[in-house]
């Protein structure tokens with residue numbers, strides 16, 4: 001395999017460049033990024049057929065939910081809400097075996113790769129057998145899901161979820177939640193076992209996800225986070241924080257504080273943290289997240305699907321907050337759709353145009369892609385998000401022949417990518433120096449899809 005790629009035009013850390021030569025080492029780390037390369041240096045170098053941009057990190061996923069996308073879109077109870085959707089989700093997940101979880105995750109991860117994601121944060125809470133009994137290996141489910149990512153070649157930051165209670169104030173778990181149940185020691189055991197199993201793969205990282213303030217208590221939270229950082233100092237910590245008004249109200253009833261305030265009052269939240277669905281914030285909470293450099297994990301299509309609300313994006317960016325996007329419940333597997341909806345939500349809210357941009361970078365498409373790629377990589381604890389020496393060779397080659405890119409150059413390529421039409425403009429995708437998608441396809445595509453279809457037929461027949 002040649003470890004070199006030439007691109008006529010590529011988006012580097014300091015902007016668009018021409019005649020770019022990228023080189024990487026056997027571990028998939030970029031060792032050389034040169035501009036204006038002379039033609040005679042290019043013998044035996046792989047040539048990108050379109051513009052090259054950094055790959056996108058998908059910072060929030062519950063892989064098994066891919067299989068129920070579209071199953072909860074029928075009007076029934078007039079009070080249909082996040083909480084009624086959650087009941088449908090629980091009844092579905094009660095049937096999933098380790099093999100099913102693997103098959104579903106593999107299909108999802110392949111779809112994510114094909115659309116330009118190069119890594120995913122798997123917020124994984126389906127740990128145990130139905131009823132709550134542990135599998136022979138307590139990390140069985142985690143290993144299946146990470147195994148699916150390594151089979152497909154998507155970078156993964158696996159985030160085993162600490163889930164111990166059914167509501168604020170240590171309420172007991174419900175029947176459907178028994179599969180999620182762990183204490184701090186149990187989750188640390190899963191983290192350690194999963195890390196060991198994939199220790200030699202540079203595209204696998206392991207962190208921790210305390211599910212939410214309603215699912216843990218303070219002692220557990222402290223113990224799990226310090227246990228994680230005792231093992232790996234820079235490992236990421238993700239938490240669902242303020243997705244629903246009811247969650248905020250319940251937190252106030254329990255503690256007298258709103259969830260983000262509670263978290264910052266009791267934990268040392270820094271750039272290793274990622275706050276998922278920081279949707280309902282006061283200005284003060286918004287500013288605390290921004291100042292801490294924790295990543296705000298925004299999931300626009302899922303937040304729209306569930307009727308959560310809109311993230312206060314303009315204030316957060318004004319305060320130099322770090323953010324990224326996730327596909328969460330997988331009603332979409334496409335970063336373009338997340339970014340477009342994020343900008344459109346703000347336009348509809350403020351009744352203005354071109355909001356997620358700045359004087360220095362007027363292009364909305366380039367600002368969205370660039371900031372989300374960097375913030376997402378930070379959230380996944382992954383040296384990625386831009387094409388620069390020392391970063392992972394994670395990149396996307398766009399389809400330079402596509403009509404939507406005709407006459408587009410520089411940042412207008414990204415404006416076209418995000419805002420022109422619904423056809424996928426991703427042609428080739430590389431993760432850690434390995435081509436995973438070529439000409440829009442994965443080498444295992446048919447087998448992965450057929451296995452997913454038979455898994456679905458089985459699950460829906462039960």
Ligand SMILES: [Zn+2]
Nearest residue numbers: 062123240328
């Ligand atoms: Zn989530």
